Amino acid sequence: MATQVRPPRRDEMYAYYRALPYTSGLPQWEPADAAWHGGPEPWPPQRTPATAEQLEEWAEADAEDGSFHPIATFTDGACVGASATISFDVTVPGGSTVKMAGVTATGVIATHRRRGYLRRMMQAMFDAALDRGEPLAMLSASEGSIYGRFGFSPATYRARWELDRHEAALLPAAPDPGSLELVDAAQAKQFWPVVHAEVRVNRVGELTPLPGRWDGLSDSADGTNGPLRYLVHRDQHGDVDGVANFRLPWSSTVANAGTLVVEALEATNPVAYRALWSLLVDFDLTRTIVAPGRPRDEPLRWMLANPRAMRITRQSDNLWARLLNVPLALTQRSYDTAGELTFTIDDDRMCSANNRTWLLRACGASVTCVATDREADLTITVPALSSLYFGGRSAHDLAYAGHITPHSDGVIGQLARMFRIDTEPHNSFGF
C-alpha cells in the first residue's frame, strides 16, 4: 500500500474534508460534560453531515486563507487522514505575542486508525511550523489521552459556572460614569474586534482572531436556543469598552427554565466588567445565570456579597501547548524574577534539536537561552516545560508528579518563581 503524507491539492479538498468526523456528522469530542457548553441538553449534539455546497465554500475560503496549512494522508490515492495548522499569535507572559501553529480539525477514517498516520501528519506539521518560524504549537484535545505523546500538555483552562439570580447581589461600588446599551448583531460585529484587541494583549493565552471571527453573529433564532442578544458598555466618553453575548434558551423541563446563558463577555477595565455582569446576573424573569468557557479566576466572584453563590459546575483544560523550538520560545516570554537556570531535555522524539542542556538567563527585558556544557540544575520533559511556559501550572506539582527532576536543592522553587504569572492563562475562543 503506497502512503503519502503531504498537503492536499485544491482539487483534493473535498476528499480531505470527508476524512474529518464533523463533515460526516460523527462526534468529534469525548462524551463528557464540556466546560464551554452552556445549554442543558446532552453533549455532544448531533451534527448534520456537510453538504456539497458547504464543502465548496470551505475549500474556497481555505484556499484564500494564507494562515491555513492543511496536511493529509493518502493511501493508494484515497484521502484517509486530515489535519491542519492555523498560524496565530498567542499572548505569552510579559504581554508579547508569539507565533503559534494551532493544530485543528484532525481525523483519520475509522478503518485506517492506529497505523501511525496521525503521528506522521503531526511530524510534518511540526516541521512546517518550524520552517515558518513558529516556535510553538497549540490545540484543543478531543480526548485527554492522545496528545501527551506528541509533547502537548494543558496550558490554558476554562470553567463553567452557575449563579442563582436571587443570590447574585453585588457588593456596593462607585457609580458607573458610563452606560449600557442593547445592540443588534451588526453593531456587535463592529465592537467585538475592538474590545478583544485590547483584552487580548493583557491576558496570557489569548489569540489573534481568525478572519471572519464574528461574521456569524446574527439576530435570528438558533432553534429553541433563541437568538443571541448583545449588550455593550460605553465609558463616559461614549467609547465601547465591554461586550457580552447572551441567550435565553427555551427548555422543556421546569428545572432548566429561566436560564440566561452568557456565551461571551469581555471588558477592557473593571468598571465595564462589573456593569455588564450587574445587568446579566439580575435579569428579570430569569432564575439561573450560566456562563461556560470562563476563566477559572473570574473576578465576578469577589464582586458578589456571597462569593460562594457562584458554583463552578464544570472545569477543564482548554488549549494544550507544545514547544517546538525551546530556545526561541523561551526568549520570547518574560520572567517574574531575574535568574539563571540550566536544564536538560532528553525526551523530545519529534523536535530532536531540543534535546540538549540549556542555560536560561533572565534579567528584566534581557532573556537568553543557549546550549551549554554546564551541569544541569534540573531535567524537565517537553510537555512539562510547555505547560510551565504559559505560567498556569505549578513547577512544584509538576516535579512532585515526576515531570521535573531537580539536581540541586531549591531549584524547583527558583523555577516556580521565574515562570509564575499573576492571572491564569485563558483564551476566550478556540479554533
Ligand SMILES: CC(=O)SCCNC(=O)CCNC(=O)[C@H](O)C(C)(C)COP(=O)(O)OP(=O)(O)OC[C@H]1O[C@@H](n2cnc3c(N)ncnc32)[C@H](O)[C@@H]1OP(=O)(O)O
Ligand atoms: C486537535 C484536534 O483536532 S482533536 C480531534 C482529534 N480527532 C478525533 O478525535 C476524531 C476521532 N479519532 C481519529 O480520527 C483518530 O483516532 C486520531 C486522529 C485521534 C488518531 O489517529 P491515528 O492515525 O489512529 O493515530 P496514530 O496511529 O498516529 O497514533 C499515534 C499514537 O496515538 C495513540 N492514539 C491514537 N488515537 C488515540 C486515542 N483516541 N486514544 C488513545 N491513544 C490514541 C496510538 O495508540 C499511538 O500510540 P503510540 O505512538 O504509543 O503507538
